[in-house]
Amino acid sequence: MKFYLRLFTINLKSQMQYKMSFWMTSLGQFVTAFTSFFSIQFIFMQVDAVDQFTYGQVLLCFSVIMMAFSIGEALGGGLASFSYIVNSGNFDRMLIRPRNIIMQIIIPHMDLTRIGLLVQGIIVICLAIPLSGISWNIGKAILLIAMIICGTILFFCLFLIKATVSFFTIESLDFLNIFTYGARQFGRYPLSAYGPKVLWLLTFCVPLALIQYYPLLYLTDRGSSLWYFCAPFLSLIFAFPCYLFFRIGLRSYKSAGS
Amino acid sequence: MKVYFSLLRIRVINGLQYRAVAIGSILSRFAWGLMEILAFYALHRTNGTKFVMTFSETVSYIWMQQALFILFQVVYSDREIVTAINDGSIAYELVRPIKLYNSWFVQCMANRISPTLLNCMPVLIIAAFVVPKYRIHFPPFLNLMLFLISTILALAVVVALALLMHISMFYTTSPRGIRIIVTAMTTFFSGGIIPLPYFPEPVLKIVEILPFASMQSTPLLIYSGLVTNMEAVQGIGLQCIWLLILIATGMFLMNRTLSRVVVQGG
Numbered sequence: 328m329k330f331y332l333r334l335f336t337i338n339l340k341s342q343m344q345y346k347m348s349f350w351m352t353s354l355g356q357f358v359t360a361f362t363s364f365f366s367i368q369f370i371f372m373q374v375d376a377v378d379q380f381t382y383g384q385v386l387l388c389f390s391v392i393m394m395a396f397s398i399g400e401a402l403g404g405g406l407a408s409f410s411y412i413v414n415s416g417n418f419d420r421m422l423i424r425p426r427n428i429i430m431q432i433i434i435p436h437m438d439l440t441r442i443g444l445l446v447q448g449i450i451v452i453c454l455a456i457p458l459s460g461i462s463w464n465i466g467k468a469i470l471l472i473a474m475i476i477c478g479t480i481l482f483f484c485l486f487l488i489k490a491t492v493s494f495f496t497i498e499s500l501d502f503l504n505i506f507t508y509g510a511r512q513f514g515r516y517p518l519s520a521y522g523p524k525v526l527w528l529l530t531f532c533v534p535l536a537l538i539q540y541y542p543l544l545y546l547t548d549r550g551s552s553l554w555y556f557c558a559p560f561l562s563l564i565f566a567f568p569c570y571l572f573f574r575i576g577l578r579s580y581k582s583a584g585s
Numbered sequence: 586m587k588v589y590f591s592l593l594r595i596r597v598i599n600g601l602q603y604r605a606v607a608i609g610s611i612l613s614r615f616a617w618g619l620m621e622i623l624a625f626y627a628l629h630r631t632n633g634t635k636f637v638m639t640f641s642e643t644v645s646y647i648w649m650q651q652a653l654f655i656l657f658q659v660v661y662s663d664r665e666i667v668t669a670i671n672d673g674s675i676a677y678e679l680v681r682p683i684k685l686y687n688s689w690f691v692q693c694m695a696n697r698i699s700p701t702l703l704n705c706m707p708v709l710i711i712a713a714f715v716v717p718k719y720r721i722h723f724p725p726f727l728n729l730m731l732f733l734i735s736t737i738l739a740l741a742v743v744v745a746l747a748l749l750m751h752i753s754m755f756y757t758t759s760p761r762g763i764r765i766i767v768t769a770m771t772t773f774f775s776g777g778i779i780p781l782p783y784f785p786e787p788v789l790k791i792v793e794i795l796p797f798a799s800m801q802s803t804p805l806l807i808y809s810g811l812v813t814n815m816e817a818v819q820g821i822g823l824q825c826i827w828l829l830i831l832i833a834t835g836m837f838l839m840n841r842t843l844s845r846v847v848v849q850g851g
Contacts, residue, residue: 351762358766362773372785374632501609505616512778513620520627521620 330426334434342439349440356443360393364451367515378520383458384547385516388539390452391474392514395538397444398475399482400507405436406490413493418580428577429487461546470542470556477559478538482507484569485533494576506533517543537562588683589691596695597702607703610655614708618651622719638782638811641722646780646809648712648721650801652705656697656740657775657801659747660768663693670754679843686839689751693744724810731817735804738824742799745831746771752835755842776802782811796831799824 342349367389371382380388409432412418421431461467489503513521518529518540529536541558544550622644629640638646655661666689669675678685712721724732750767754760772778774797781802784792792798803820806812812820 348762352765353762355762355765355769359769362769362778365773366778369784369788370628370779373635373783374628376631378627378631501606502613502616505613505620509613509617509620513624516624516627521623522626525620525623 331430331434335437338435338437339439352440353443356397356440357447358443360444360447363393363512363515364389364447377516380517380520380543380547381460383455383460384543386451386455387459387461387546388517388543389515390448390455391471391478392511392539393444394448394452394475395478396482396507396511396514397441397448398479399486400444401438401441402433402479403483403486403490404438404441405433406486408436409490410493413580429573432490459547462548466556467546470545470559473559474538474542477562481534481538481562481565482510484566485510487569487573491573491576494580506535510535514539534562534565589687592688593691593695593698596692597699599699607700610700611704611707614651614654614704615711618647618708618712619715619719621647621651626719636783638780638809642809642811643780644719645721645724646805646811648709649808650777650805652708652712653701653736653801653804655704656701656736657743657777658697659743659750659771659800660764661693661697661747663696663747663751665692666751667754667760670751675846685843686748686836689748690744693747694740697740697744722810724808727814728807728810728817731814731821732804732808735807735817735821735824738821738828739800739804742796742824742828742831743801745828745835746796746800748835749831749838752838752842755846771797771800774798775800776805780805780809782806794823796827799827 367382367385370377371385375382377385412421412432421428424431456463485503485507489507492503514535518536519526521529526536526540530541537558541550541555545552545555545558625640625643625647629636629643650657669678675685678688681688709721714720723729750763753763757763774792774795775781776798781789781792781798799820803824807817807820
């Protein structure tokens with residue numbers, strides 16, 4: 328644990344070496360999130376609900392996804408450099424070290440500039456909590472936190488899948504972006520808005536709806552079933568096939584560099 | 586002129602080689618388009634009459650936008666240019682008897698044209714055969730012509746702005762932040778996230794005359810059939826004005842920068 332902490336501090340220090348660059352990039356992330364926020368704002372200046380969800384509730388969706396995405400990407404986004412590590416042969420060096428391989432990859436590549444997105448998410452959630460018209464209680468507060476945490480894990484898993492694919496192919500797969508960057512974009516509306524087929528896909532294949540739509544039903548008192556409350560926790564099951572996929576990828580790994 | 590044309594041709598052919606990547610991006614463009622359309626369908630289902638743009642116009646707008654996605658990217662991996670600035674190989678470029686601004690201009694254009702050539706037809710074909718509700722419509726011939734002219738101008742405006750960004754990289758060692766900010770601003774103000782007619786009236790009045798609107802909004806709105814022919818011609822006029830301003834600024838800054846550029850290393 329101490330070792331990982333040290334690795335993390337080194338990473339933090341190295342990113343902070345270029346302060347200007349760090350803050351510019353963070354600002355960039357913030358501006359990116361801001362444009363998404365404005366697109367919701369502009370739409371809601373003309374309508375008052377999407378699929379029966381009000382402005383405040385949509386903002387809640389938006390901020391939960393934004394926060395989960397920002398932390399998930401800060402942790403897992405660095406996995407994108409995985410294909411370079413594999414191609415350059417540095418991966419072999421990591422394999423012989425007596426530490427967890429995933430930790431060795433993610434800690435030095437953690438992208439802390441995602442704080443820009445996170446800050447935006449926090450601001451919007453502070454706006455959304457009173458606006459959403461939800462009668463808050465302890466259970467609902469726990470559920471909201473669970474949505475964010477489980478969402479973070481889910482996004483991390485998606486980035487892990489994307490990285491694992493580079494064991495099998497040297498081309499990066501654009502298509503998988505739809506589940507990462509796409510989810511950030513489309514998660515701003517409750518996922519039921521996209522119709523039952525998409526909702527089904529996002530429930531049983533890539534369980535994004537489990538951290539967004541179903542808990543939202545519980546929060547807004549549209550459904551009081553315990554299933555809705557448990558949904559974020561059920562999404563964690565997704566981590567098992569992801570990890571398995573990663574192990575399979577690891578086993579079929581053949582060194583590529585020197 | 587001929588030398589720039591051959592440069593363009595070589596680059597386009599070079600870019601056409603990566604077909605596997607193309608299939609991936611076609612699929613993802615299709616999925617993005619579909620999700621966008623479903624989102625707008627949800628909006629129109631709830632409150633259809635409130636918007637200036639009808640649902641079928643929005644559908645055409647989005648499909649065409651996805652088909653021409655890369656064409657309108659200001660921040661796109663113009664790798665040769667970025668490396669040339671970073672590793673100093675720009676020195677070689679400067680020795681060549683061609684104008685650097687012009688050769689970069691055609692390079693940037695080619696970088697965007699070749700993936701678009703591969704992507705646009707499959708995406709459009711799929712878009713023409715999905716269920717009728719979500720199907721792209723084809724405009725009358727005159728609109729199509731205006732759309733083509735406007736698209737070419739839009740590409741030129743995009744590239745002119747991209748070059749301004751590249752020139753700024755002579756002055757900074759950390760282009761990442763700038764690239765992210767430019768991506769966010771251009772995407773938003775050019776109607777990349779939501780089409781400009783979905784903006785509220787007072788905001789739209791300002792955004793319409795900014796150079797960003799000339800980048801993808803103008804051609805896509807002409808295609809979708811939302812604007813009248815008169816408005817289309819006006820839009821094209823505005824594109825020309827912005828194109829001239831951006832090119833003039835770019836050339837001026839390029840000359841100024843190159844007169845004092847210091848190449849380190851050898």
